[in-house]
Amino acid sequence: MNFYGPIDFKPKLFSALSHYSLSRFKTDLIAGIVVGIVALPLAIAFGIASGVSPTIGLITAIIGGFMVSAFGGCSVQIGGPTGAFIVIVYGIIANYGLQGLAIATFMAGLILVALGIFKLGTVIKFIPYPIVVGFTAGIALTIFSTQINDFFGLGLTDIPASFIPKWGVYLQNFSRIDWPTLAVGAVSLLIIILTPKVSKRLPGALFAIIIVTVAVWLVHRYCPGIHITTIGDRFGTLPTDIPQPHGFELTMDTINELLPSAFTIAILGAIESLLSATVADGVTGSRTNSNTELIGQGMANIVVPFFGGIPVTGAIARTMTNITNGGRTPVAGVVHAVVLLLIFLFLMPLINLVPMACLAAVLIMVSYNMSGWRTVRAIFQNPKSDITVLTVTFLLTVIFDLTIAIEIGLLLAIILFLRRVMENTQIRVYSEQLDVAEGTEATTHEVLDVAKGVEIYEIDGPFFFGVATKFDELMRTSMARKPIVRIIRMRKVPFIDATGVHNLEILINSSQAEGIHVVLSGVNPAVHKVLENAHIEQLVGKDHVCDHITKAVVMANKIVNSRMHDAKS
DSSP: OOOOSSOOOOOHHHHHHTTOOHHHHHHHHHHHHHHHHHHHHHHHHHHHHTTSOHHHHHHHHHHHHHHHHHHOSOSSOOEEOOGGGHHHHHHHHHHHHHHHHHHHHHHHHHHHHHHHHTTOHHHHTTSOHHHHHHHHHHHHHHHHHHTHHHHHTOOOSOOOSSHHHHHHHHHHSGGGOOHHHHHHHHHHHHHHHHHHHHOTTSOHHHHHHHHHHHHHHHHHHHOTTOOOOBHHHHHOSOOOSOOOOOOOOOOHHHHHHHHHHHHHHHHHHHHHHHHHHHHHHHHHOOOOOHHHHHHHHHHHHHHGGGGTOOOOEEOHHHHHHHHHTTOOSHHHHHHHHHHHHHHHHHSHHHHTTSBHHHHHHHHHHHHHHHHOHHHHHHHTTSOHHHHHHHHHHHHHHHHSOHHHHHHHHHHHHHHHHHHHHHHHOEEEEEOSEEETTTTSOOSSOOEEEOOTTEEEEEEESOBOHHHHHHHHHHHHHHGGGOOSEEEEEEEEOOOBOHHHHHHHHHHHHHHHHTTOEEEEESOOHHHHHHHHHTTHHHHHOGGGEESSHHHHHHHHHHHHHHHHHHHHO
8 A cells, every 4th residue: 555656536437438338428428327226316315304395305325326437446436325324414413504514525535645645445335245234234223213203104303313212203103193194104115115125126115115105195186185205294295496505603612512423424334335346346347446436426525515415425236226226437427417417407396205204115115125134144153352342333323323333333343443453363382392394384304403592583474563472571571591592583574563573672682781782683674774774773682584484593692602611701
């Protein structure tokens, strides 16, 4: 990973247009139209569930979707609002209002751009999978919980934001179920489930909205005694004009308050978009430029808040729909944004007629697909550390919030990773004889005779702060023996950090104070450079740094023999 050099920003759209053709445009056009139709109900549903209007959901999908396709590093990525952000967006609006959401999204965009500029795209991919599964499953359960009121028609207006109190309120009010509303939700859910069994290319959510909306309109017209809440009832007449750009006030107090939320949005967006791109690459055989993708996602999140939009990221389901229908270049994503724009400009009055229970059914299906229960079940067959990370992340997401879940989950994963490295890093002690070929695939064995008074310590693994402490404890227990020479064999040390260097310096100083020689053996070039910069080579003596254990043992034996000779004379 190189943090320096030119910025790695090469949008796939520009390279795709350099060798574009009419036949490719036809397939991209069809794919873009289909994805636009599929994205319509999701954009509306995600907007409402996030605590904003359907208009904002569509605006986000139009502007964000266009920018992700125009400036991203994946050929087939479809961007827009996603279910993963519902929880965090809803919480930010509840605590800081729409202005706070705009600022947090803007800062998240800056963070994403910075991640791409500093070429950290590949690092994001290595976030432990149990963390991703844990908070995704937690988000799925939280989304499902937010839809109970509309799906069952409970008519509750003051629902607690926290998971446990929310379900307490639901259980106390289940006697208020509105059966016509529940029927609408159940029929919508049934249509969404059954449509893919007819054809996986058919957008079940859109079919459900069309069929159920027409049915509810007929019920309202011919059975005025039955009323089912619609988007128009909840939000009034929706505007059909693109909002004018507007600014927001940034102060240090606001930045400090919203930075944790912005960080969560950025990390979650980076994980979801790069995960979506990785899945797409596996299907299409293309290769995503991770750094460009992060910059493109960041640019989208910088622009969208000025139009009142919510966070944008890559959407796995819409991206796979794009691929399935033949989309292979970012042009399909641009077409999808244009389709949504046309719907926004000319068909918004019809959106007012969509029942809220139908949108609740759409989001319940989204939460089921997000839950990844099969993956969760598979991970429970893995080591206990993976299960622990998944469970803790899941519970923190559900009971507390996503910001805490990501921070604690990452911290827990790092701690478990360090523990694994420490367990796998071994420190062996040799005396009297040493097999040079031990630990290698060599078939010939060279056994070295080690003089009495020489001890060899071999470090097998990275010499970082955790292992340095382990090594220091071992050395303290062996101090009582006071050998004449200590050989530190470092052939299997790929890197050494500041703590390792510090502990090594203490060992050399304390050994030399007691008249004990320290010899370093098998130091690789990278580690040697670190030791040289830290003046360890100068401290131990340049002649006491050997490139092979044979030379180190010969030198140590000579030192011992010389010491013994001097003692006799």
